[in-house]
Amino acid sequence: MEFIKKIVLNEVIRTLVHSLRDVEACLRVEQEFQQKITWRISPRPFQIDRNTYAEIESLGALLLEFYRCIQELYFGSASGRLPRWIGEYLELGKPEQVIEYGRMRRFRRDVPLIIRPDILLTEDGLAITELDSVPGGFGLTAELGRAYTLLGYDVIGGPDGIVQGFAQGIRGMVEEEPVAAIVVSEESSDYREEMEWLAKALREQGLMCFAVAPQELVFQEDGLYIRAAGEIMRITVLYRFFELFDLKNIPKIDLIMYAVRKRLVRVTPPLKSYLEEKLNFALFHHPSLAEWWEERLGEGFAKLRAVIPQTWVVDNRPLPPHAVIPGLEVNGRPVTDFSQVAQATQSGREFVLKVSGFSALAWGSRGVAVGQDLSQADWNRRVAEALESFPTNPYILQEFRKARQVETAYYDSGNGTVREMRGRVRLCPYFFVHGPGVSLGGILATICPADKKLIHGMVDAVMVPTMVDGS
Known part of the structure; x- marks a missing residue:
């Protein structure tokens, strides 16, 4: 009997120690995190198995090719080599200025710097419900990666995968060492804090980068400038963190567009509204285009058909x-x-x-x-x-693809304990395009309570970086 009591007591002690360590981990994240926390903190990253990781990582190059195919479809439709209805769908509701910039030959090969699919884990495997080329969350994912690395976890992308991927992509856009501006509109102001954090992290690693509002840009005959660090600097790369539908509300947009047209500044994501349409998934599934897609994607065609609803x-x-x-x-x-x-x-x-x-x-x-x-x-x-x-x-x-339930844990600040939670997860991998290839900078996991049908950032969600199980 005494032996059994000791076993039970040891198990209670182990559970208590484990719980205290979880609380300590959450408090460290809360105390050291520089951005405002509006979600539930978990003591550990979200874990995926090696096969899931390999499948997600392989999607980067395939989705880059998907974007290139959409460009080929669009221009082929405009020239009459492919059905006209393709371009008509992609241009519905667009003002002439947006259509004109999207068709400019000088930018024809430009693709977004960041590719971010929204991936659900379902009982039948992965499901890509959307593809975002102007995504938020990568500044948040970058700091989360650092925070959980400090806790001793080997997160996907490491502590600086997002920062290094962004820097490599920006540097690949111009021949000289770039000066970059992340231009955040009022409509996207909720993301200003994470973009400022990212810009600071980039400067610490040697890339001159600043997060600014459009009205802070200064136009001169030879380009766009910003006032920062006590001097005025010419921008060579502009990261567009504003939506094309919102152009009429962007201060100095005519000057920005002029600078882009005259190649006084490089811009990414490119001004191509047709790359930002969810109906591209409908074009991918259209039976009359199936042979065309298969010729261009090869084995990747069947792979994407399996994961795109x-x-x-x-x-x-x-x-x-x-x-x-x-x-x-x-x-x-x-x-x-x-x-x-x-x-x-x-x-x-x-x-x-x-x-x-x-x-x-x-x-x-x-x-x-x-x-x-x-x-x-x-x-x-x-x-x-x-x-x-x-x-x-x-x-x-x-x-509709239903995400399967997963287990996670979060810190309950009301009673100072870590609680278990069943939820559904959305994985957002951030792929960075540089040269002919892509790299995976990190994966943000958003786990919402199981009774929520839509999975997105909310106060009840757990938001953490992702790691490979057993790493």
């Missing part, structure tokens, strides 16, 4: 009487008109409606409707809104 452009134009929308069924019947999607029963509404792009509703969780979460009346209304919006802000309909 089926997607359709919500087009309000009538089909011929004998036609159906490829691959789309409602209540077991082929769909001949998108208005029929509104008739789906709640259990049959395994769809997500999203604004495709070029809208304030197109980023974050804005403008997203999960069919099974809505009443019949609300679903009818959202489908009607999507159909009505088609000529100016097209929507996509996407197959």
